[in-house]
Amino acid sequence: QKEVEQNSGPLSVPEGAIASLNCTYSDRGSQSFFWYRQYSGKSPELIMSIYSNGDKEDGRFTAQLNKASQYVSLLIRDSQPSDSATYLCAVAPEYGNKLVFGAGTILRVKS
Amino acid sequence: ETGVTQTPRHLVMGMTNKKSLKCEQHLGHNAMYWYKQSAKKPLELMFVYNFKEQTENNSVPSRFSPECPNSSHLFLHLHTLQPEDSALYLCASSPGYEQFFGPGTRLTVL
Numbered sequence: 577q578k579e580v581e582q583n584s585g586p587l588s589v590p591e592g593a594i595a596s597l598n599c600t601y602s603d604r605g606s607q608s609f610f611w612y613r614q615y616s617g618k619s620p621e622l623i624m625s626i627y628s629n630g631d632k633e634d635g636r637f638t639a640q641l642n643k644a645s646q647y648v649s650l651l652i653r654d655s656q657p658s659d660s661a662t663y664l665c666a667v668a669p670e671y672g673n674k675l676v677f678g679a680g681t682i683l684r685v686k687s
Numbered sequence: 688e689t690g691v692t693q694t695p696r697h698l699v700m701g702m703t704n705k706k707s708l709k710c711e712q713h714l715g716h717n718a719m720y721w722y723k724q725s726a727k728k729p730l731e732l733m734f735v736y737n738f739k740e741q742t743e744n745n746s747v748p749s750r751f752s753p754e755c756p757n758s759s760h761l762f763l764h765l766h767t768l769q770p771e772d773s774a775l776y777l778c779a780s781s782p783g784y785e786q787f788f789g790p791g792t793r794l795t796v797l
Contacts, residue, residue: 608784619777619788620730664730668784673718674743675786679729 578603580667582678591687595652597663599678602646605670609641609648612664614680620664624650655685690714691789693778699795702768708792710761710778719761720786721753722777730777736761768796 579602589595597611608627612620626632626639626648638651648667652659665678691712700706712719721733735743736755750772752764761778773796779786 610785619775619791622785622787625785666786673737673781673784674720674732674735675784677730 578667578669578676580665580676580678582663582665582681584679584681586682586684588684588686589655591655591657591685593655593685595655595659595683595685597650597652597665597681597683599648599650599665599667600646601648601665601667601676603667603669603676604643604646606643606646606667607670608668609639610666610668610675611637611639611650612666612677614662614664616661652683655683657685657687659683660685691778691780691787693776693789693792695792696790697793697795699797700765700768701797702770704768705764705766707765708763708776708778708794710763710789712759712761712778712780712787712789714780714782714787716780716782716787717758718781718783719755719758720779720781721761721763722779723774724777724791725774733763765794768794770796772796 581600611624614620624639626641632639636653640649662680664680666675719736723731733747734753754762775791777791778789
């Protein structure tokens with residue numbers, strides 16, 4: 577059973593702080609990793625993808641991947657109340673084109 | 688229209704009704720997916736289609752019947768549903784691994 581684990585939260589951070597969201601996965605052969613943002617009552621929106629070890633930055637978002645530790649994270653700098661949402665980690669197994677999703681972490685940014 | 692669209696956006700049905708959900712993608716992707724998302728639960732993959740062929744059925748009850756007439760359209764036919772089937776039904780499409788979701792259909796079964 578391939579699994580993706582996330583802390584359900586809620587993670588509460590003050591406005592302007594850095595929010596750090598973490599995800600671990602069980603399939604060591606996984607090659608592709610994604611972060612989705614889902615606002616309440618809406619569908620998931622792809623915000624970051626990462627394929628190789630290290631950091632990938634896009635605006636206020638940084639994805640970090642460590643395949644040896646089977647760990648992927650998302651950092652949100654200068655957090656805004658509009659960042660309050662559930663963040664889903666998704667991992668593509670070594671074979672096939674379906675994603676395994678974590679249960680999501682609820683982020684609350686307080687102004 | 689661009690992206691992934693789903694109709695209807697909201698649906699209320701009785702347990703004896705038959706209805707269909709429709710998904711259409713304008714992205715040229717070859718894979719399409721149905722997911723179920725219940726309140727406070729993670730996404731549940733239901734079906735996967737690649738090049739119009741069903742490649743995954745995740746032990747979904749037969750009261751849910753998918754149909755994929757071409758790579759751009761995906762349907763989910765519903766009949767004799769149960770109240771516990773009330774959920775947000777999401778369609779997604781993909782060129783490879785990245786999946787792009789439609790807005791979803793909020794289904795309520797009375």
